[in-house]
Amino acid sequence: MVKEEREIANRPDNTAFTQQRLPAWQPMLSAGIVIPGFVLIGLAFIGIGVALFVTSRSIQVMELDYTGVENSSPCFRCSDPDVKNCMCQLDFSIPSLFEGPVFFYYGLSNYFQNYRRYGVSKDDDQLSGDLDSFTSPSDTCAPYEFDGNNKPIVPCGSVANSMFNDTFKLYQIINGTRKQVPFDGKGIAWWTDYNVKYRNPSVTPLRNAFNGTVKPLFWPRPAYELDTSDPANNGFINQDFLVWMRRAALPDFRKLYRRITEGDYARGLPAGDYSLEIAYNYPVLSFDGRKKVVLSNVSWMGGKNEFLGIAYLVIGSMCIVMSIVMLIVYAKFKFPEEE
C-alpha cells in the first residue's frame, strides 16, 4: 500500500497541460483562406480609402503666411524685432462659401515645441493650482524658475513663458465696410485639460493667489489677466494657454485659435473679401521660423489629410493585386494541399 501511494506521489500528473497535449487550434494559412481574405481586406480598404479621399477632398483649407519675410508682405514691417505693438493687416478673398463651422488655426514652423528641455520646463503642480508650488516652483522650470530678483515666476518654465501671443481679428469687407467675424474661443482646448488637469488656485480674487510672484518674462500681462472678461477663461484655464501648453509633436504644427460658429457665419464664411488684422508680437525670424493662419473646416476624420485616403486606396488595391497573383501561383501549383 505504502509503495503504491509513493508511486502515485512520484508519478507525474497525467494532465493535458503537463503532457503538452492541451487541445490546440492549429491554424494553417492556406490559399483557401488567404486569397478570399486578401480580396475582402482589399475591398474593405478600397471602400474606406474612397470615403476618406472624398471626405478629405471636400475639406476646404486656406493658409495665409504672415511672417513678413518678403518686402511685399504687409507684415514685413512688423517682422523687425525692434518694432513693438505692431499691427498688420492681411487681405484675402474667399471665392465661394467656406462651409462652417470654420476653424481658425495659427501655425508655426521650425519651432521645436517638442524639444526635451523645453518640454519638461513646466510645473504641473503649479498649474493644477497648488499654492506651495507658487512660491517654490519645480527646478525643472529653469531657467524660468525665478526672475532676477529671485521672485518665483508663475506659471514657470519655458513652455508657459513662450506662449503664443499674436492676436487676430477677422473682418468681412462688405461694400467697403468692415464687419467683424465673431470668434468663439471656447472648446478649443481638450475638455479634460480645461476641466481637470489645469486648475486655478481656489482664491478669490484670483490675483491674490499671485502675490509675491512675477509673470513670465515674455508675457505682457500676468496670468490672472489673460482674459479679464471671463473668469472661466482666466488664469491657468485660459483656453489659449491650454492649447499652447499641449506641446506639438512635430516642429511644423498648427494650433487651434478660434472657431467661427456664431451669428451670420455659423453656416460658414460666405464668398467675398476678408481682412485679417494681426497684432504681431511673436518673434520667429530669429530661429528661421514661419507663422501662418489656417482657415479650415473639419469632417468626421478631422482636418484635411490626404495621406490616409491614398494609403488606404494603395494598400487596398495592392491586396487585390496580390490575391490575383496568388491565384495564378496557386493555379500553377494546382493547389497541392487541397485534397
Add this chain to the structure above:
Amino acid sequence: MLRRRLNRLLGGDERRVDSRTICVGHGSCSAAEAFIPPKFCDNRVVSSKYTVWNFLPKNLFEQFRRIANFYFLIIFLVQVIVDTPTSPVTSGLPLFFVITVTAIKQGYEDWLRHKADNEVNKYPVTVLENGQRIRKESEKIKVGDVVEVEEDETFPCDLILLQSSRDDGTCFVTTASLDGESNHKTHYTVPDTEKDLESLNATIECEQPQPDLYKFVGRMHIDKNDQVPAVRSLGPENLLLKGATLKNTQKICGVAVYTGMETKMALNYQGKSQKRSAVEKSINAFLLVYLCILVSKALVCTTLKYVWQNKPGQDEPWYNQKTEKEKDTNLYVKMFTDFLSFMVLFNFIIPVSMYVTVEMQKFLGSYFITWDKDFFDPEINEGALVNTSDLNEELGQVEYVFTDKTGTLTQNNMEFIECCIDGFQYKYRDASSELDGFCVTDGPVSKLQQKAGREREELFLRALCLCHTVKLKESTERGQGQGQRLFDQVDGLGVDGEVLHSTLEQIGFISSSPDEVALVKGSMRYGFTFLGLESKTMKILNRNNDVELYELLHVLNFDPVRRRMSVIVRSESGDTLLFCKGADSSIFPRVRQEEVERIRMHVERNATEGYRTLCVAYKVLSAEEYAQADAGLSEARLALQDREEKLMAVYNQVETGMSLIGATAVEDRLQEEAAETMEALQGAGIKVWVLTGDKMETAKSTCYACRLFQRNTELLELTVRTLEDGQPSREQRLHDLLVDYHKKVVQDAPPVKAGVSRSWSSAGQDYGFIIDGATLSMVLNSSSESNSCSYKNLFLQICQNCTTVLCCRMAPLQKAQIVKLVKNSKGSPITLSIGDGANDVSMILEAHVGIGIKGKEGRQAVRNSDYAIPKLKHLKKLLLAHGHLYYVRIAHLVQYFFYKNLCFILPQFLYQFFCGYSQQPLYDAAYLTMYNICFTSMPILAYSLLEQHICIEVLLDNATLYREIGKNAMLQWGPFLYWTLLGVFHGLLFFFGVELLFCNSALQDNGQVFGNWSFGTIVFTVLVFTVTLKLALDTRHWTWINHFVIWGSLAFYVFFSFFWGGIIWPFLRQQRLYFVFANMLSSVSAWLVIILLIVLSLLPEILLVVFRNPRRPNPRQKKPAQSSVGGNQSPRSSARPLLMRTFSDESNMVI
C-alpha cells in the same frame, strides 16, 4: 578545491613532501619521533556554492560580474547621475526584477545541492574507536579512522584494507560506479595485520592523492611491542576506493587514507564547468550587433545634434534658453553627456527582459521534461530529473552522442540464450517447463525435432562446466543461515524457479567475465551444475545427480590476441581432456573443417542478432601429447625471457586438431528499445560513439545488437591487436593504418553532403571504427610532435566519416578526452554524453549536454548530469521531441525579442530627427518600462513554453526532422538579418505612418489638435498590436493559454492605457498621458491609421507564409517562416561572446 590545493601548496610548505603519513586508528603511534598529526581535509563532499551568510554578497557579485547585468547597472547609474530623458526607474525596475528572479533561482538550486550533499555527508558509517564501534556521519571520517563497511555498502572514502571477514584475507569489490567494470575484483588485506585491530599500532606512509585509479604506492610500518617494526608494502590491491561497493564479503575494516575531496573518485571528476548553450552564444553575438547599432545610433544623434545646433538660431532659440549650468558646461562634457543620454534613450534596444524571459522559459520549460509521464519508470518509481535548465535547447542541437555501454546500452545482465550442439539448435525457453529444460526449437536449421546425440550433449555441457575460471561464491553454509540470500549477487536473473537441490539453488558464481557465469548457469539449467573447485579438483553434478570429479591440470588463460581459453582436465576414468572455448574466428581454424560449416551458420546468425557467441571444442589428449604439453607449459612458465611468447607458442601448439562440439549464444541484455533509440538517433543525423571501459569483443557485439554496426558495416579496427600484427614498430603500423583508413573513408568516399545526410539504405559503404584506450593514447600523445597533431586530425576525420565509433578499454578521463577532442574539432559540434556510472561522470561533465541514467550503479552520474532519465529509451523523446521543440521555441523567442525591441526603439530614434536631437522620448516613461515587462512579455513566454510547430508524434516518427534545426539553423545570421530587417521595416512604418498623419494634427471632428504624447501613444499602440499579432501569426499551436495571453495582453494594454491616463497620479511630476489614450480613441483618423499600419506591417508576413506553402509537401511539417532562410552550412559565428551571461550554476566545486 583550488583554494584547498593552494593552501596545501602554500601553507604546508615546510612539510611539502610527496607522501603523507597516517597513523592507523589515531593510536599512539610513533611515540619515538615527535609526530605532528598533519591536517587532512575532512570527508565532506561540497558541491554547494553559497551559505546563508554569503549568499547575498556573493550572488550579487556573481550576477554583476556578467557583462549584461553590469551594462544595465551602468545604464541605471548613468540615469541617476546624468540628466537623462528617462527616469532611473525605467531601467532600474527591470534590472531589479532580473536580479531578484535570478537570485531566487540560484538560491533554490543551491538549496537542492545542499540537500544532495547532506545525503552523502550524513550517511551513517561505522568507525572503530578504541575497540568500540561508533556510528558516525560519513563526513566526520578523518584520515586514520578505522572504518567498518558491510556487504553491499559503498566505501565512504579511500581505505586501506586491514581486515576482512573472509578467511583468506581477501574481499571482493565491484567498481562499477568508478570505471564501469561490473565484475568482482579481489582486494587483499595487508599481511599480518588482520589479527587484532585494537592492538594494531601502525603508520601508513603513502603518496599524496592522485587521480589515477589504478595506481597506489605506500608503506605500512607495523610496530609490535617487542620487535623491530615490520614494513609492508601497499599497492592498489590493498586500496579500496571510495565509490566502489563491497561484494560477497560480510564486512571489512579499513583505515581511511584519502578523504573527501582528496579521494581518487573526487579527483577524477573535473570541476563542473559552466555550460553554455549554442543559443546563448548566438544571443551574445546578436547582442554585439545590437550594441553596435545602439552605439552608432547614439553617435549619429550626437553628431547631428551638434551639426544642427551650429546653424544660426537653432542652438538656443529664445523660447528655449539654456540654464546657467548648461551654459557653463564644457562643450566636450556636454557632448559626452549627450552621448550618454542618447545611449540611455535607446538602451531599450538591448532587452533586459529578454534575460528574464529566457530564464523563465528555461526554468518553467524544463518542468515539461520532469512532468513527462513517458519518462516515468515504474521500476525505480521515478521520472526524469532536470539538474540544469540552461541547456534545454541544446537537446535539439546534438550532433554527437557519446554513450557508455555497460548499464546504458546494456542492462549489464548476461543471459544464456541458446546453444547449438553439432549443428542442432537448443533454445532455452522456460525454466520451469521441464526438468532438463531442453527444448528444441524448430528453427530454420533443424526443421525436424532433432536432437544431437545424448553423448554429444553431455560432452558439450561438461565442457561448459569445466572450461572456465569461475569461482563459487562463498556459499550459504558458512556464517549465516541458509536461505539468507535468495538472490544471487552476480546477476539477479534467476535460477529461482528451477527445482534443483535447494542448496544448489543459491549457488552464486563469481568470475572476472560475466559471460562465463552465464555459461555455467546455462549448463546448470540443462542439468550440469558446477560445484566448485577444491584443491585442483573440479566437481560437477551431472544430470543423474551424480558428482563427477575432474582434476584440473592446466588453465590456458584467455587473452585478447588468442581470443580463446582452454583447460586441461583429467577425468575420473583417467582420460586427459582439453576443452577450449573462444571466438569463432580463433576456433574454426583449429578444428576439423567438416564440423565447421554446420555450426558456422548458427554462429553467424547469433552474432547478427547481437549475441555474444563462443565456440566450444575439445580434444582428447593422449598420454604422450599431454606429457609434451605439460612439459612445454611448465618450461614456458618458468622462462625468464619472452615468457609470453613462449607460452603462446605452447598454447597454440596444444590447441590444435580439436573437434568442435558446439557454440553458445549469450546475450548481454540490451536496455529496452536500445536499438530503436539508436536507430532514431542516427536517423536524426546524430553520430553515436560508444565509449566503454569494457573489452572490445563485448562492446562490438553490443554495437551489433544495437544496430549501430550493421551487417554491411565495414569495421575499421585500430586496437592493440591490429597494431601488433606483423609490423615491427607499433608507431609505424599505427601510421600506416591511419593513413590507410583515412584514404578509404575520407578521400575515397563519395562526396556526401557533409555529415548531416546519411540514410540507412544509401549505396555508400557504412564504416564503423573501433579503437581502444591504449591506441587512443598513442594517437593523442604520439611521440613526435608533428605526428601527434596530424594523427589526431586523421583520427578525427576518419571518425567523423564513420557512422559509428566504438572506443573500448577507456579510462574515465580518456572518455572525457575523446569528448573534448570532438567538441573542439572543426565546426565545434554539439556533443551529448550519456552514462550511468561514476566512470561516465567526467565525460558527462565534459560534453555540452550530460545525461545521466538512473541506473543501478549509484547516483554519481545522475548528480553530475544536466538531465537524468530512467532509461536509455527516453533519450529519443528527450532529443527528438523535447529538444527540437525547446530549440525552436527559444530560437524564436530570441529572434522575436530582438525584433520587437528594434521596432520599439527605431521610432524613438527617428523622432530625434524631428525634435532637434534633444533626446525627447517618443513614448511615455510608463510605456517604456512596461513594454517589455507587461505588454509584450507574456505572449512570447507562453509561445516559448507551449509552441509545437510540429506535433510531438510527428517529431518522434520522423527523426529526420531533427536535422532541419541542426547547426543552430534558426539562429544563424540569415534568420537574424531577416528579423532585423523586419524590425526596421516595422519601425519605419510605424513612425512615418503616424508622422504623415500628423502633418495635420487636427485629428478630431471638433478641430482640436493632438500633441506629442498623442503621437507617441498612437505609434506605441500600433507597435504593441503589431508585435503581438506578429507572434500570433507565428503561433502554430493555439491552446487556450495562448489565446488568453495574446488577447489578454492586448486587452491589458488598452485597460492599462485607460487607467494610466484616467487618473491624475499624485506621485508623477507631469501628467503627460492624462486622457491622451481616451482622446486618441475618440478620433476616427487615429483608429484608421492604427488599423492601416497594423495590416500593412503584417501583410508581407502573411504573403511570405503563403508563398512558402505550395512547395511544402506536407503542411504539418511546415516550419515557421524563417527556418530556411539560414543555410544549414553557414559557418557558426566566431564572435567572442560579449555579453556573456548564463544563469547556469557554475559551481567551482566538484561532484
